[in-house]
Amino acid sequence: AQKVTQAQTEISVVEKEDVTLDCVYETRDTTYYLFWYKQPPSGELVFLIRRNSFDEQNEISGRYSWNFQKSTSSFNFTITASQVVDSAVYFCALSGAPTYNTNAGKSTFGDGTTLTVKP
């Protein structure tokens, strides 16, 4: 079975602070995908980033960066110089790779971390 744990239920920071959202996962699949979604108050899911299990290279995109550590089964997300518009619920998720995996294409979501950035 797949499992994603986001231990931080809520985080509150002041604008311009850096914030890291933690994500720990469990899976028995040898090939899998990890990803982050943002869900602002308007409700839509906004895709942020995807990492494949065979690629541990960290990713930076503007103020966002992701740290994938296979050894610790973690995929943490850092927002640098946070802004009020970053306030949202952030979901970490895990899915099986297509074909040959029982979890192919299915995603397991963490419970989400509600980030509030205060001006």
Next chain:
Amino acid sequence: SAVISQKPSRDICQRGTSLTIQCQVDSQVTMMFWYRQQPGQSLTLIATANQGSEATYESGFVIDKFPISRPNLTFSTLTVSNMSPEDSSIYLCSVPGVGTGPSDQPQHFGDGTRLSIL
């Protein structure tokens, strides 16, 4: 990327009634997924809808409560039967993405159906 249309976008229903949610994809896909997001909660997979066979339900979800149809490779429906206030949720349709790059979505989601049960 796949474009997914869900209908209705929202509805308010009476207790004990049933509602069918439609999901239309602009391309043929083997698998379609139905998720539920209860208020303030995460997304939970209800079932996988495969064309030509019965849907596969996740633990805690049963066909009598959430019957699913998959008549072809671009369309699926989810029915929420005998609704109660606990069924008030957002229901989302999803299909697998293509590509394996960091910017390629593993899944594409519809905009969801916001369901409120009185």
